[in-house]
Amino acid sequence: MKVQRLRVIFCRGEEVKYITHLDLMRFWERALRRAAIPLAYSEGYSPSPRIALAAPLPVGVTSTGELLDVYLSQRVTPYNFIKTVSQQLPAGIAMREVREVGLGLPSLQSQVRWSEYQVDVSTDRSREEVQAALAQLLAAESLPWKHQRDKEVRRYDLRSLVHDLWLESLADGLCTLGMRLRTDSQGSGRAEQVAAALGFSEPPLRIERSKLILEETSPAVQAWRRHGEPG
Incomplete structure (x- = not known):
């Protein structure tokens, strides 16, 4: 029986x-289990703990803002x-x-809409040139793209997966980009593909997901906001 739901960042x-x-x-x-947390379990022949990650993180990517929901059969304070568990x-x-x-x-997975990334790339371009590349991609109505994985080739509109792009910093040939990319049932943007579309020839040196952004317009969320969270 579920009596509590904790969200872990x-x-x-x-x-x-x-x-x-x-x-993961x-x-x-x-x-x-080792921490003896009173987990709630699913029903059926093979009960499993009711825990859920918000969205898969691409292999090779770090993160400072992953989300996990844990359902409990007894109340536990966040502290x-x-x-x-730590x-x-x-x-x-x-x-x-x-x-x-x-x-x-x-469900946590159904609420995820966007992911924000910080992406490090090496470049010899100036700040103005990088800003121009960002503006050009954002101004495009579409950006046909294809991605090959093993023998399968997928074709799609990369522009539809990009919500926003910005320049975080540029110094000594190291450029840090900010990206807000779609992460939902309609598709998931990949930071390395966006970097390639911006004209960076080398793969990113680092990709880190800094935030997952949830949709908060459902009636259930609005009702929860009206009543407030328990103290």
Whole structure:
């Protein structure tokens, strides 16, 4: 039986940037069990813990803003959750914040709309040239793109996956870009493809997801806001 839903904001560092989405779920499940957290379980012949990640993180990408929902069968304060679970997490995974959210809210995965990234690329272009490339891509109505994975070739409009682009910094040949890319059932933008579309010939030196942005316009969310979160 579910009596509480906690939302975890956590970081995923260099030590674990090459693990798969499934491996990450296993890390969390193991840590929660070792910490003796009273997990709620699904029904059926093979009950499984009710935990859910917001969106898969591409392999090789770090993050400072991943989201995880954990459903509990007994109430646990966010403070005690952090205190007990932190000791069981592997190197490279660290919790930033834990807070309670409404049990009746839509699933975490269904609420995700955008991801924000910081992307480091090497370049010999000036600030003005980089700004012009960003403006040109944002002004485009469409950007036909193809991506080959193994023998499969996918064709799609890359522009529809880009919400915003900006220049964070540029110094000594190192350019840091900010990107807000679509992350939902309609598609997911990939930072390295956007960097290539901007004319950067070398693959990014670093890609970090800094934030996941949720849709908050559903009636359930509006009702939750009206009543407020429990203290």
